[in-house]
Amino acid sequence: MQKSGGVVIPMKNVNFIFGSENIDSSPMQPFDENVCAFVSELSSALLQLPPPMLRTMSDLSALAFWSRKANLQKMKNLYSDINERIGRGLCFHIAPSNIPINFAFSYLFSLLAGNANIVRLPSKLFPQIDTFCEVFKKVVAKYPEIGKRTAFVRYPRDNEITAAFSKKADVRMIWGGDETIALVKAMPALPHCVDVSFADRYSLALISAKSVLAASATELKKLAENFYNDTYLMDQNACSSPQLILWENDNPKAREIFWHAVYDVAMQKYSLQDAVAVDKYTLLCEESISNENILQIARYDNLLYRAELKSLNPEIVFHRGKGGFFYEYALKDISELVDVMTEKYQTLTYFGVDAQALRSKFMACHVRGIDRIVPVGQAMNIDIVWDGHDLLRELSRIIRAF
Amino acid sequence: MTLEEFFNLNPYSLDCQAKEKALKDNLLDLTCYHYEKCPEYKKILDKLCFQPSKIKSVSDLPFIPARLFKNYELRSVEKEKIVKTLTSSGTSGQAVSKIFLDANNVKNQTKTLNEIVSSFIGKQRLPLLLLDTELIKKDRTMYSARGAGIIGFSIFGRDSTYALDNEMNIDVDKVVQFFEKYHNEPVLMFGYTYMIWQFIVRVLEEKGLKFNAQNAVLFHIGGWKKLKDQAVDALEFNRRVQGVLGNVKVYNYYGMVEQLGSVFVECEHGHMHCSNYSDVIIRRSKDFSEAAIGERGLIEVASVLPTSYPGHLILTEDEGAVLGVDDCPCGRKGKYFKIFGRIKNAEIRGCSDTYEKR
Incomplete structure (x- = not known):
């Protein structure tokens, strides 16, 4: 001692x-x-x-x-x-x-x-x-x-x-x-x-189906790579990794295009451990039994599972995928999200969405959650303002002098 | 093929083609049966978009992970019909698998094990030396799966004798007496791989003691992980067992509480064999497609026996490779394979855990 x-x-x-x-x-x-x-x-x-x-x-x-x-x-x-x-x-x-x-x-x-x-x-x-x-x-x-x-x-x-x-x-x-x-x-x-x-914390993505359809091949590839970096890179297990993908102006074709692009990137880059494959499949079975809110599950080999939700509810934050297991839902109105949002919500990544307008909307709705609204690809970019804290200010004190 | 027809055959007689046909029909029927009877199983198959008409082979059939039996009580018969609930021997604190058997399943599993074991040792009941402690039978809460295995195997022998006392020490006098009493007839031995190594082989070697079995057969079951850590492989294990026990034919077998009817026995050439009642499908983890011969992958086990619970097609967490089909020099038909042991735990990145849990 x-x-x-x-x-x-x-x-x-x-x-x-x-x-x-x-x-x-x-x-x-x-x-x-x-x-x-x-x-x-x-x-x-x-x-x-x-x-x-x-x-x-x-x-x-x-x-x-x-x-x-x-x-x-x-x-x-x-x-x-x-x-x-x-x-x-x-x-x-x-x-x-x-x-x-x-x-x-x-x-x-x-x-x-x-x-x-x-x-x-x-x-x-x-x-x-x-x-x-x-x-x-x-x-x-x-x-x-x-x-x-x-x-x-x-x-x-x-x-x-x-x-x-x-x-x-x-x-x-x-x-x-x-x-x-x-x-x-x-x-x-x-x-x-x-x-x-x-x-x-719990994080999600908001993607405009319209913008996906309008994207060029290069833009789409970039989007998929960015999404990969936000999710697979950390096995989808970081707090700021999106668990849930929300679709604005939903269009089934846009979804197919997006997920195929993500699958292609994951195929090239992600090394799927045996144990992760078994965990994911086990989660799929468990969710099939226990989660009544799942409409259907689509599988792209074992690299990518998509579970489509019937509705948004406060329970969704307790359902988390790992290593490429995503929940998705087509938003009819942003109020559906606001209604279930709690202080657990951290990062919202977006594509084809007006971030400032979204923030204004959230603020007008008196939300307790969401600390970051950032483009897809920046979920992991940690900075001196994080989790709603201005760390420079919180980690220092003021000496006032008049 | 009905179960009765299976029982009329030598358990290693079906070649790959005949077996595929027999198993496919049987397992598809079982899948549909469990779909009707087990609501949880139905929910899974619905999400997997199961369609019977699309099933062309055994490997097309849907399977469920072994771990599911830990978190759910899966049953395809009414609760009242369950006569036996098996639990896995999970380490303390871990969830254990729960497997529900009705009278029919118990009977068929016993019969299957009997058919398989007697194809190695003959139909007569041999004097049986159990390389374990009798305590295991009494304290079922502690050693559920191990105890069940011992009791299950006891039916193949007579004059069951336990080699270890309650403190896991070898009862030397008792073992000497056993071998003397039966010195001119074949005897049967049974135990768990690591127990045999730890409490029989190592102890006898240290004491410099040797028994002198004349004509014995040993079946052993259990994981190889701890032995692998000590760089002991199957050949070394067999050699050392023979070194302390005498003239013993050693058979390792692979099985799991989730599918007790599947007993895979290693033949004289070191190959694990599937009997007619069961099969293995080696799957690639990237898409669960079937691996080629010689290629490593996840082991799925299939069995025609489970009717009281949906355990006829189970994805294990073990890794293996099919070595060949129908052409093992031992003459047994069907697939033969090798087991590499448990898959590595997932190394998950992420920020959910800072102050590591013990």
């Missing part, structure tokens, strides 16, 4: 991938010059990885692209009030175990907001995490002010360790299932500690 800041942490089970328990938790200003220099150098170093490597680690290249200098500048310009802001201090992150690079985004959001960070990495091993850490260590060596404010840790699921880190934190970033969030929130924290939690 070692002492750190008056809190005893059972450190023997904690593996410090980077940093140590002696972390400097003094805050910095958002978009601090030194921090921005570091982040953009990290981005350049990542972008210089061999192209074949970047191609196989699309999540890592997305991170590198997001954190490049020009984008940092663009983000910074969106905030007019950074001069009166400063970070909160020490941020403790619990990252998702199944999305390899999410921890790095979480870390960079908080660093840019001006915080020191302890990040619990996924205990599952992924090559892109190793690659990131390797590059990170090289770059951070030149930035001691950031190095001493950073710790990447791995430890087995252990409530004592999580509780010990929790006690020290000024902010907790809790990515997780609803159970994890409840568990961590129940752990004692400093009185001023801010929790930003990312609960289990």
Whole structure:
């Protein structure tokens, strides 16, 4: 046992991938010059990885692209009030175990907001995490002010360790299932500690059949590839992956065209694991027995299953496909969606739909759900505004002076 | 072909063509029967757009995944007719399969197993040494499937003797007595693969003890996963069993609680055989099309026996490959195949689980 800041942490089970328990938790200003220099150098170093490597680690290249200098500048310009802001201090992150690079985004959001960070990495091993850490260590060596404010840790699921880190934190970033969030929130924290939690969410797509029919072959292919990236790329299991596809101005021919295009892309790119094929087929049988709301199920080999719903109801969020199992429904009116929408709803991806008008409509209907309305293909694009939170602002505080 | 007609044949006598015809008609009838009798099964087949007229071969018939028996109680006869409910030996905390048998099914399964086993050892009942503990019979809640297997097999022998005591130690005196008593006649042995390895082979080897069976036949069943981890394959297993027990013919067999009538026995040439009553169809996971001979895929098992529950066509989570048809040197007709074991668990990406569940 070692002492750190008056809190005893059972450190023997904690593996410090980077940093140590002696972390400097003094805050910095958002978009601090030194921090921005570091982040953009990290981005350049990542972008210089061999192209074949970047191609196989699309999540890592997305991170590198997001954190490049020009984008940092663009983000910074969106905030007019950074001069009166400063970070909160020490941020403790619990990252998702199944999305390899999410921890790095979480870390960079908080660093840019001006915080020191302890990040619990996924205990599952992924090559892109190793690659990131390797590059990170090289770059951070030149930035001691950031190095001493950073710790990447791995430890087995252990409530004592999580509780010990929790006690020290000024902010907790809790990515997780609803159970994890409840568990961590129940752990004692400093009185001023801010929790930003990312609960289990449900996402959907809204596609205009008319626009699909009007699309050229190239546009259609692009649409299908974008849809693939939103769904199959993460086995359809990310919170922002659409589970339900809603059709506007429905037309059976448009649906056929769309799904065939998706099938073609999946055929080329998706490697269907044996166990996923069995899981999917089992789900099909279970849904056939238990879900009275299913009208029919269409199968395209085992790559793509489409279950057509009879109606939209509040139950639909509990029915989730994996690895290419989608629910679909032809909307007669957008109010059908509004009527069932809850705070569980996160991302709506769209094709051929006016996003601003849709947002206005939702707002006029006093909706409790939907945090993002983005084009098909951008479901996974995590950003500093996420899940309805402006993370830069929530992870920093204001010092008012008149 | 009716079940009675099946029972009149030697269980490995139908060649591929004759069997396909017999099975197709029989399994199609069974499919339609379960469609009428089991509402859950009907719902699945309706969603799969099942049409009897489109069925041209056994591989065209719809199948359901084995796991379904864990989440649903699937029955095609009235509850009152169920005389026996089998449960799988799931590890603690996991859901277990529930299989409902009526008197007719129990009778037919016993008869089938009898036909198959006696084609290996003859019709007479041999002295039986069970390589397990008698506790298994008493504590049915703990060892349901294992216990059922032991009890089911006991009918082929006489003077059933358990080799292990309640603490899973070999009762050496009892085993020595058994072999002495029957030293000049054939004996039968039965047990679970890993139990035999762990509590018989390894223990006897460590103790430096050897029994001296003169003329024994051992049937064993169960997964190979733990043995594979120790790099023990079938040949090694057989060699080591013979090393500690003596002159033993070892037969591995494959089966599952969800389809008890399907018993696939490995012949002297190391090939698993389908009897007349059952078949395997190896399917590609990408579209469930039938794999070519020699190609690895998911194992679907088919059996003409299940009438009380819709378990006549089941997709397992095991991987296998058909090695050949009608031409095994052992002379048994039909398909022969190899099993590679359970498919790998799915590695699912996603954000639903952060603080990994144990």
